[in-house]
Amino acid sequence: MSIAKNLLSIKSTLPEHVTLVAVSKTKPVADLMEAYEAGQRIFGENKIQEMAEKWEQMPKDIQWHMIGHVQTNKVKFMAQFVNLIHGVDSLKLLQEINKQAQKNNRVIDCLLQIHIAEEETKFGLDEEELASLLSSNEFQEMKNIRIVGLMGMATFTDNKDQIRKEFTHLKSIFDGLRKDASSKDALQCVSTLSMGMSGDHQLAIECGSTMVRIGSSIFGGR
Numbered sequence: 001m002s003i004a005k006n007l008l009s010i011k012s013t014l015p016e017h018v019t020l021v022a023v024s025k026t027k028p029v030a031d032l033m034e035a036y037e038a039g040q041r042i043f044g045e046n047k048i049q050e051m052a053e054k055w056e057q058m059p060k061d062i063q064w065h066m067i068g069h070v071q072t073n074k075v076k077f078m079a080q081f082v083n084l085i086h087g088v089d090s091l092k093l094l095q096e097i098n099k100q101a102q103k104n105n106r107v108i109d110c111l112l113q114i115h116i117a118e119e120e121t122k123f124g125l126d127e128e129e130l131a132s133l134l135s136s137n138e139f140q141e142m143k144n145i146r147i148v149g150l151m152g153m154a155t156f157t158d159n160k161d162q163i164r165k166e167f168t169h170l171k172s173i174f175d176g177l178r179k180d181a182s183s184k185d186a187l188q189c190v191s192t193l194s195m196g197m198s199g200d201h202q203l204a205i206e207c208g209s210t211m212v213r214i215g216s217s218i219f220g221g222r
Contacts, residue, residue, distance in 0.1 A: 004038035021042050049077065076100050167196075
């Protein structure tokens with residue numbers, strides 16, 4: 001099937017409240033434009049330089065999501081245009097995003113990445129680190145970032161029970177954060193739970209995901 005047909009087929013299965021991020025990393029602009037012409041406006045990249053090059057070439061009504069691990073020294077290259085940064089996993093990174101957003105006279109939306117997988121290679125905060133970050137004076141003073149939710153990646157396994165357990169755990173942390181949001185101005189915008197990719201997005205949605213990142217099912221293998 002074509003990219004456009006793949007995209008429309010996936011969209012037809014998603015509930016209205018679930019946002020689709022088309023993961024376009026390593027794919028040429030021509031492929032992204034085929035998805036764009038089929039109505040897709042949100043694209044996810046995992047390398048800042050590649051995302052910046054595509055941003056320059058493509059229509060300006062696209063929302064660009066940074067879904068990969070972010071190095072602090074690269075934030076400045078996307079601060080002008082990025083719509084959402086998925087993998088924020090430290091106060092240091094958040095401070096740099098805030099600084100670069102301020103330079104560009106912007107407020108940048110961010111998701112805090114929570115470590116839920118049984119794999120050391122995955123990045124993310126644990127619950128204690130999350131609480132510590134959110135209660136810190138440094139966080140309270142940031143005016144150019146907006147925490148809009150959480151993101152997490154499940155263990156790469158065929159064991160659906162394990163994946164469900166990890167997604168359910170993340171949903172419970174998210175629910176707790178939303179409860180806290182009523183008393184913290186900095187968390188008023190928390191509404192996004194980004195979990196689920198091509199192989200496990202249906203399970204993620206069942207567990208409460210509001211945003212899924214799908215690449216190979218739309219664009220084909222890398």
